[in-house]
Amino acid sequence: MNFYKKFSVLFLVIFVLARNSLNAQQPAAASQPVCHFFPEGVIRATTPAQQWQEWARYTNATQNALANPNAKEFVSGSDEVMVEKEYFGQKVKIIFDQHIRIGDQIRYTSFNGQYFITKAQFDTCVNKIDGNIREAIEMDYLAWGELEPKAITIAAKSAGKNESDFRKELDKEDPLSPGITFRELRHIPPKLEKKDFVPFRELHIGLSPEIPTVLGVAWLNTGIVYYTPAAVIRDHLMGSIVILAHEFVHNNKKLQGIPLVWGFNAETFASIPAMLVDDDHLDLTNHGYAETFRELIWVYFGFDFERAKKEVVKSKLVGNLEIDEQKFNEYAQKQVIAKRELRKAMDKATAEFYSKPIWWTALNDKLQDNESVLKFIMATLYNPTLLGGEDATMKWYETNKPKIKQFSDEAWQESGSPAANIDPHLKICYLLFQKIRTSYQVSEKEAEEFMKFYKTSPKEICSWEPEKLKTNIEAYIAKNQNQRRAQ
Amino acid sequence: MTKRLIIKITIIFLMAVTLNGCAPRYRFLVRDKAAAAGWTKEQQAVSEHLSYRLLCTKENSDGTFEINHACLPNETVAKIVKQRLDDLNSVLDYKNQEWAPYLKAFPNLREEAEREEKIFKAVYNRLKLVDFHNQFLNYLGERSSLRPMDLDLGYDDKKVFIEDVFAAYPFTSSHIEEARKNGKLDDIQTVLWFNKMKFDRKEPDPSDPNDPNKFIWQPKETGIELISYKILDGPKPQEKKNDYIEGTRFTISGSSFKRESKPALKIFLPEGRPAVIVSDYDKEGEIGFAIPDAVENFYVNPETSESLFNGAAIANLFQVTEKERRIPPKDLPPLNIEIAPIGQNKIEIWEEKSQGWTVTLRYKNDRRDNYNIRVKIKDDEKIHFDPTASKQIEYFKKEWFGNGNVVEFFKSKPPFDNPSLAAVSINGTKVLLITIQGQDITGNITTGPNIVIQDTPYQIEYTEGEKRWLIKDENGDGIYEKKRPIAK
Numbered sequence: 001m002n003f004y005k006k007f008s009v010l011f012l013v014i015f016v017l018a019r020n021s022l023n024a025q026q027p028a029a030a031s032q033p034v035c036h037f038f039p040e041g042v043i044r045a046t047t048p049a050q051q052w053q054e055w056a057r058y059t060n061a062t063q064n065a066l067a068n069p070n071a072k073e074f075v076s077g078s079d080e081v082m083v084e085k086e087y088f089g090q091k092v093k094i095i096f097d098q099h100i101r102i103g104d105q106i107r108y109t110s111f112n113g114q115y116f117i118t119k120a121q122f123d124t125c126v127n128k129i130d131g132n133i134r135e136a137i138e139m140d141y142l143a144w145g146e147l148e149p150k151a152i153t154i155a156a157k158s159a160g161k162n163e164s165d166f167r168k169e170l171d172k173e174d175p176l177s178p179g180i181t182f183r184e185l186r187h188i189p190p191k192l193e194k195k196d197f198v199p200f201r202e203l204h205i206g207l208s209p210e211i212p213t214v215l216g217v218a219w220l221n222t223g224i225v226y227y228t229p230a231a232v233i234r235d236h237l238m239g240s241i242v243i244l245a246h247e248f249v250h251n252n253k254k255l256q257g258i259p260l261v262w263g264f265n266a267e268t269f270a271s272i273p274a275m276l277v278d279d280d281h282l283d284l285t286n287h288g289y290a291e292t293f294r295e296l297i298w299v300y301f302g303f304d305f306e307r308a309k310k311e312v313v314k315s316k317l318v319g320n321l322e323i324d325e326q327k328f329n330e331y332a333q334k335q336v337i338a339k340r341e342l343r344k345a346m347d348k349a350t351a352e353f354y355s356k357p358i359w360w361t362a363l364n365d366k367l368q369d370n371e372s373v374l375k376f377i378m379a380t381l382y383n384p385t386l387l388g389g390e391d392a393t394m395k396w397y398e399t400n401k402p403k404i405k406q407f408s409d410e411a412w413q414e415s416g417s418p419a420a421n422i423d424p425h426l427k428i429c430y431l432l433f434q435k436i437r438t439s440y441q442v443s444e445k446e447a448e449e450f451m452k453f454y455k456t457s458p459k460e461i462c463s464w465e466p467e468k469l470k471t472n473i474e475a476y477i478a479k480n481q482n483q484r485r486a487q
Numbered sequence: 488m489t490k491r492l493i494i495k496i497t498i499i500f501l502m503a504v505t506l507n508g509c510a511p512r513y514r515f516l517v518r519d520k521a522a523a524a525g526w527t528k529e530q531q532a533v534s535e536h537l538s539y540r541l542l543c544t545k546e547n548s549d550g551t552f553e554i555n556h557a558c559l560p561n562e563t564v565a566k567i568v569k570q571r572l573d574d575l576n577s578v579l580d581y582k583n584q585e586w587a588p589y590l591k592a593f594p595n596l597r598e599e600a601e602r603e604e605k606i607f608k609a610v611y612n613r614l615k616l617v618d619f620h621n622q623f624l625n626y627l628g629e630r631s632s633l634r635p636m637d638l639d640l641g642y643d644d645k646k647v648f649i650e651d652v653f654a655a656y657p658f659t660s661s662h663i664e665e666a667r668k669n670g671k672l673d674d675i676q677t678v679l680w681f682n683k684m685k686f687d688r689k690e691p692d693p694s695d696p697n698d699p700n701k702f703i704w705q706p707k708e709t710g711i712e713l714i715s716y717k718i719l720d721g722p723k724p725q726e727k728k729n730d731y732i733e734g735t736r737f738t739i740s741g742s743s744f745k746r747e748s749k750p751a752l753k754i755f756l757p758e759g760r761p762a763v764i765v766s767d768y769d770k771e772g773e774i775g776f777a778i779p780d781a782v783e784n785f786y787v788n789p790e791t792s793e794s795l796f797n798g799a800a801i802a803n804l805f806q807v808t809e810k811e812r813r814i815p816p817k818d819l820p821p822l823n824i825e826i827a828p829i830g831q832n833k834i835e836i837w838e839e840k841s842q843g844w845t846v847t848l849r850y851k852n853d854r855r856d857n858y859n860i861r862v863k864i865k866d867d868e869k870i871h872f873d874p875t876a877s878k879q880i881e882y883f884k885k886e887w888f889g890n891g892n893v894v895e896f897f898k899s900k901p902p903f904d905n906p907s908l909a910a911v912s913i914n915g916t917k918v919l920l921i922t923i924q925g926q927d928i929t930g931n932i933t934t935g936p937n938i939v940i941q942d943t944p945y946q947i948e949y950t951e952g953e954k955r956w957l958i959k960d961e962n963g964d965g966i967y968e969k970k971r972p973i974a975k
Contacts, residue, residue, distance in 0.1 A: 201593075
């Protein structure tokens, strides 16, 4: 119930801990000063496989202190340590939750202990966070900084005007709506600045007892971001500040403001560029937010992530994966090629989206697909290669085009939310699902198999008592586990 | 059960709901059809992704593709904008127990959401304008029937984001405009209607919206001027039939009468066709003013503009908007601790006035006899079970059946205050008492001073407005110094 409330009402945008993810390759930087909550011996991985292996170690090493499932609530206080900083003209209060100043000392509390740290240790942590903030802003700005001119080019062409005239038109006030410009009507974002990515209210370096495994949280439109200690460790390991960069995209009101954000997948968009950077070898392979990226890479560039996973994981013995490191590293390098190409496509897709955001959210609603722009833009830029290369795929397509057209037309007629007719209970369920599904990486196939197993329908499941639901799910999970091992 | 498992359960539960098809998803539909055709999962994926190329793109002469925005009907875009407006309305509702505290915690958030609401409303109006204008021309018969309807249904931002919408979408009839230009359009009837209500509707009290017995009265003011026009061929028409009616909202403040700058209602009455009503629900100063909110056919042509009051056409112009229903709660008083030991403080429930309170209602008829007499026996609850116990009259009541349900209470005069009565009987105005000793005491309660009751009541109850009051004369001087509300 708490999850429902949080997700549906406050609209949290989160970056969940991706355990057992695959990944990376970074220059070693073991000697770089790090925060006191880092476990001993944290390194920057030098190979993708090492990134994966080390992350699995760190999550276990810090489980009790930083991601404890039995965590209890904290109560924030005025005694927490706050550092005020300014980035590119935007002031931000960096609040070190669970860090309390007592006299000349600073006391730190985690989920499994409490200890004092020295001023030097604290300053090191502040410097580390400061560096991460700068790097995350630069990463986001590099990807999003030129969005506005690109969106304007597309929108101007669509309006049949040159860019200069179109810009003048955008700045004009709507005569029907005093105080509102045509740019606002069209929802074309203003020019992006680096400071737009900075949380204008507070950046918390703190634990999240309610969702202990979360890495980052941004509250839309509020200028508040949480960046957990586990995320700081992970960003260090990866060598790219992907989690903070992800949250900073959510934090940018020009990109993800309420209510526009209700009409597209804010998580996928915030994962540009974070999950597509060369250094991150974990998220693209496993994270729920990258599901569509994987699908596009599979269909258009031919890389099968499911197959790769099966080939890399040789065995799983009581929670210990044995992997083919060489193959994992090789596949990670192949993924880098795909990511670089996908970044170019996503650059075009986001420009297209923000040139007509309302239209795209309407299309999303019609198709019931909040990432439609990514798919449409890929279809305009590339030929699929999935059926044995471009030649074979396109020949198959040309042969079957009339049939595909027929399926497409029929699906177009049938798709779309029934809006007013929809049962409000189902609508709430649907919205909730949308939000958390990607966070916890439960595939649609899993749900289908569950229903087949119980020969039930979704409507019937809705009517089950919680106890029945719990028993059935537990039985289903146990059955699946027993198929593979004897305990 | 572990937390992880609970989460899994929740997710699978929700997943199941979505698979129910409450909102069919295009990509699954295409893949299902492809699967049914015997295609592999790779072929299904390719068919889905290449179907996007077939659906909403157009191929350029150089072989490249671009998005074709006209694939989506303008109406579909309007639908999602309306959905956002509904979502925003829900979020901005002060009674929304989940969002309201959130918006309060971050003060700019409400302002920003309200601004977005205005922007989305403005966009919605423009999107609807395009479709309404097509509809309007169709209804009037001014759109070529040879032009395929599909040509005008697709979204086109060149049609939506126009600076001068009144020039692009005039909502006028060529027939009427031509007559106006030639000086043949004459106003033949003017109707002015004004209604001001102090208590129009109850809104839940935003500080406690779940308590139906807490509410706030909201006022309403409605005023419209209806002018009917006729195209005149000569100075003396054969019939009085209207050709066009225009309605303009107005307000009255003190002695000032202020019309809105554009009509809220236009009714076209073309020959041989149903009437066409163009209505604008937004008042001047609101986003959407002067842009139609409805274009409808009206199959009963109004003979006169007064007949419009029989239908919804006028009422629709004065709808209460969602924003008007959004009443911010008053700040609650500071939380304090108050300890009240019994007997320490005197609780004064009476309101005192030395000149005395009076019942201002006229509740007596000219003969001053519109009342019934009732009597109250002292401690009658106790003696009810003991018929041998002696009785005493506590008071007589005159229950007036007139305004305010007034009840006057009188003390008895001696000997009617005898404490040893065996029986008490009232018959109309006649009072018969029998003492324990067997003596009869009789008298009549006449309209003026009499032997039975004191000349003036010692207390009076009455209803004024929504409250029932009690006024009391404590010293028998005929002045009711005290007043307090009592339960109805």
